[in-house]
Amino acid sequence: MKRSIAILITLVFMGGLFSGDFNKQIWRQLSGSAFVDNVSYPVLQRICDEAGGRLVGSKQNEKAMDILIEELKKLGLDAKRESFNMPGWVRGDDEIKLLEPTERTLRCAALGYVNQTPPFTAPLVNGHSGQKEILDSIDVHGKIVLIPPEKPKKGKQPLRSEVIRYAAANGAKAVLFVNNKIGGLMRAGTFSFQGEPAPIPGFSITYEEGQWLKRLLETGKMPRLKITTRSYCTPITTANIVATIPGKVKDKIVLGAHFDSWDFGQGGIDNGNGSAILLEVARLIHQIHPQNHFTLEFVWFNGEELGLWGSKKYMEKHGNEPIAAMVNMDMTGRPTGFNAMGFDDFLPFFETLAENLQGYNLTVGAISRSWTNSDHMPFMMQGIPTFTLTAHLDKDQGRFYHSFGDTFDKVRSDYLSQAAGVISIMVVELANRPQLPFQKLDKEAVTRMLKKFNLDEILKRQKEWSFE
Template sequence: MKLMKSFLLLVLVGSVLIAGDWHKETWNAFCGSAFVDNASYRVLQRICDEAGGRLVGSLQNEKALAILIEELQKLGIKPKKESFTMPGWVRGNDEVVLIEPTERKFKAIALGYVDRTPTFSASLVNGHAGQKEMLDSINIKGKIVLITAEKPKRGKRPLRSEVIRFAAAREAKAVLFVNNKVGGLVLAGTSSFQGEPAPIPGFSITLEEGKWLERLLAEGKNVRLRIKTESFCKQVNTSNVVVTLGGKVKEKIVLGAHFDSWDLGQGSIDNGIGSAILFEVVRLFKQIHPENYFTLEFVWFNGEELGLWGSKKYMEAHGEEPIVAMINMDMTGRPTGFNAMGFDGFVPFLEGLKNQLIGFDLERGVINRPWTNSDHMPFMMKGIPNFSLTAHLDKEQVSYYHSLGDTFDKVRADYLSQAAAIVSILTLELSNRPDLPYKRLSKEQTAQMLKKYHLDDILKREKEWSFK
């Protein structure tokens, strides 16, 4: 009985402590201000309309950086520019022209790192999904290879970077990738994750014009194209923008979003919204809760689209500093839950947090599934606990991914407010709970974790696997 009583007492004290541990007054202030005083929507509008698509190293990217810095300064914040040099790329006046059996200039865009090549004409051959075995089974030497949107009969669809390497090794002249979305859309993207110039030109063409070419080939017609490639690779100087809010200790939590985008649209969804949410979170902390246990570092990474350059450079410079956690925002729409990204020890905390946020539709709850190819990756590869939100984007917000229609009209202010509130609450709790299992995984543990979630395959194909 006595035992029972003290057990009950313990449970009671325990639950009071847990409930009292949440900083709800601050949550309320964050939520109210995120909606009522939201600054990020207007800042993003300026970045999109006054600068435009922010290809790293471009004039537009520099203009946008200046706007971001000016807006941060208006909040009384002194951002730092951390400059670095990286393999950059400039889009030129490229042309893909059908010359046989008729004449037609196609809508085509070069992939990143496609390099200047003397104009040539050659005949076209269907390379289907572009797997190695497929390219071995046809003669592609001296030809332009059409890679269709069809699913391979066996195995995985190769990456565009892989297809270009396979085709170049078999002495093809160029590769045309047919997009898989209807409506005259092309799909920008990099052709190398390490910044090497593409060995042969690779272009994205529309689904509709791709199918046209496919039909001609199926009819046994001789199809010839002329390709002019004026895009080129060059080293560029650029910078990440960093804002630091000092904490009680120098151990820090990094919040990041990539600031650069492709050049075709305005980079509003990818990743204007992530950059805007980061801006709003900085504002909320600066104005409502500037003092925290852990130091907070907010980073707008540059050069993500060409190969995560900004976050890799940040980790080269700061990787040995005591970074205890990282939160990444890439195309973060309306929050639907939290992702523990393979760091199992944080799941109970995230579950507890989610259960308190009853006015948000966090219908996906807490998932624990790491992913690759955004700025958390260099942190993840060093075993640093990292988190992201699961989020919903409307159909028209995602359908222009890496294309012309990624423009400011798709941005929703209410989604920005919701995401900024949730990220701020998550950050507040993480940054004031040193008792959470902040511990970097060792190299072996990191490799094990990545294998457990089957990420070793994609990382190897992208030549990003740094483990044995």
């Protein structure tokens, strides 16, 4: 019966649409097993329910590592921890209390790398969009700055880290960022990609309470608040998880996904989805097609949410090794196509692959559009070809990004199966085509690519630009 179901699934998703020299039989086996034998959903349930939110350095993060290694070893994969040091951050019992014109404790979430400060009381002021020229023009000295979710009338929207620096330079005491999503949600995030402590506390607060504070200011009620910051920065030792399937050559393709998450919810979608799909792809290839030309290295990166620390540290350790390509899985949903991420020489390969996987309804086909702030970035910055899927997430899967609602109940097992099937097929094809243009780009070519997609500006603003 199980075999019959597998055959039916492969007929539906393969549709008989194969051409070229693709390995049709292997495709069918990978696709069928991704649905019938998939283990990623129950493993992700264990990680979400038994460990929970996985902020790097926390007990929950350590528990998740134990579960992942245990489950990978059950599959016959020799998984190991690869330790590294990084600037850590611990969330404390932070408090924001409205004292005037009435009393209330507000819901708040400190940004990563906000450091412990003595309690203080200060008046509130509207910082509008938080642009430098605005904060320079109003009196924020000794005050708490409220940043509503409004777009600038002109110019660019500043990053939260930029707003905090602008406010601190003008003598502000703290910054409150009002979430743009309704429903009592706060949005976690990091102040810095380099790990330095924020100069003043920065918090996310709910849309509803933020709008209330804004109305009080607009009606001249002059709110006063008391802030107690107990979160703190501290050096930590943590680890990535690495499992390797040796190939005929030492040149390797790295497949990666971060398994850490913010601590509010359970990290079901960000990045439970990606880390579970990576586990399933490892299972599929290990069990069905373990003999490949390239070595395949599966890496569950840690510390992504605080600044891509796991992938940065991986590249510090392994960057001089022969890495042919990197495939990233971050918040991966139902596949709609392939993204060559600016490495345009691979577009013909992905276009042909997409055409031959029409049963998966890959409506986007193949594109080449680079972006930042996920674990492919340290590889891309070194000129290593990086790829990912284009994918669809349901409304509720994306709505709770970095908030309490990112829980296991949002995860869809069919999306995990579809993504694992497509990625395993893609990886087997990549891993056995040494004739593909796996050449590493030089620094000048990387610079041109990043500028082509206007990524130099955001990288400079994040202090991540190292090319000029």
